[in-house]
Amino acid sequence: MAALATLSLSRQSVSMGIVRREWLIVAGVALAAAAILLAMGRTPMCTCGTIKLWHGAVHSxxxxxxxxxxxxxxxxxxxxxxxxxxxxxxxxxxxDLTLGIRLAIATLIESAWEIAENTPMVIDRYREATMAFGYSGDAVINSLSDIGMMIAGFLFAARFGWKIWVPLAIAFELFTLWMIRDNLTLNVVMLLWPIDAIRVWQGGA
Structure with missing residues (x-):
């Protein structure tokens, strides 16, 4: 636990904030990802023609x-x-990089995943190995939201430290497992090492 403690910035250092130049880098990375996704043929928003803040039906x-x-x-x-x-x-x-530059690196990693996640190879993998049976990729608005969620999580962890974010991450995993029979852990497992019993259970059997 002592090692984990070193991963958290002090409240004072976090409160110093991220300078505008670093925020511009973060925004630029996210916008570049959006442009690439559009160039890949991803739809800007849901083809249903409406924009919703929340959509809770997984199989839809x-x-x-x-x-x-x-x-x-x-x-x-x-x-x-x-x-x-x-x-x-x-x-x-x-x-020894600033918090803002570390956030920019994290945004770059997340953006790269959003791009990779929407390639035909990964979409097909999701359909074959996970509970996302009819998955057809993300709308760009959803990908940008995913990047924003990552940024929020990064800043939360920086502000509050591992004693808060570790239990919260576990709570999120257990909550989504209970609600939709899926979470980040199972998503990774099923992408890399698909287990038929899990897939059947996630399908509602």
Whole structure:
């Protein structure tokens, strides 16, 4: 636990804030990801013609098409994990980077995943191995929201430390597991090592 404590910035250092230049870098990375997704042929918003703040039906055509959904919790956890990983890794590479630059790196990683996630290869993998049987990729508005959720998680972890974000991440995982039979952990497991029994259970059997 002592090692985890070193991953958290002091309240004083976080309160100093992120300078405008660093926010511009973060915004630029997110907008570049959106432009790439549009160039890949992703739809800007749900083809249903409406924009919703929340869509809770997992097995529906609007899943991953609206601003937020059950998988938004996973992207918040991404932010927690990226904060911890970069806090541990960068000092060992002798890179003493500001919080804002670390956030920009985390945004770059998240944006790269959003792009990869919407390639035909990964979409097909989701359909074959996970509970996302009819998954057709994300609308750009949903991808941008996912990036925003990650940013929120990163800043939350920086502000409050591991004693708060670790239990919160576990709570999110248990909550989404109970609500939709899926979470970040199962998503990773089913993408990398599909287990038929889990897939059947997630399908409602």
């Amino acid at each position: 055509a609007e899943n991953s098409q609206q601003i937020s959904d059950w998988y938004s919790f996973s992207h918040i956890i991404h932010g927690f994990l990226f904060f911890a990983l970069l806090g541990w890794l960068l000092p060992r590479l002798s890179l």
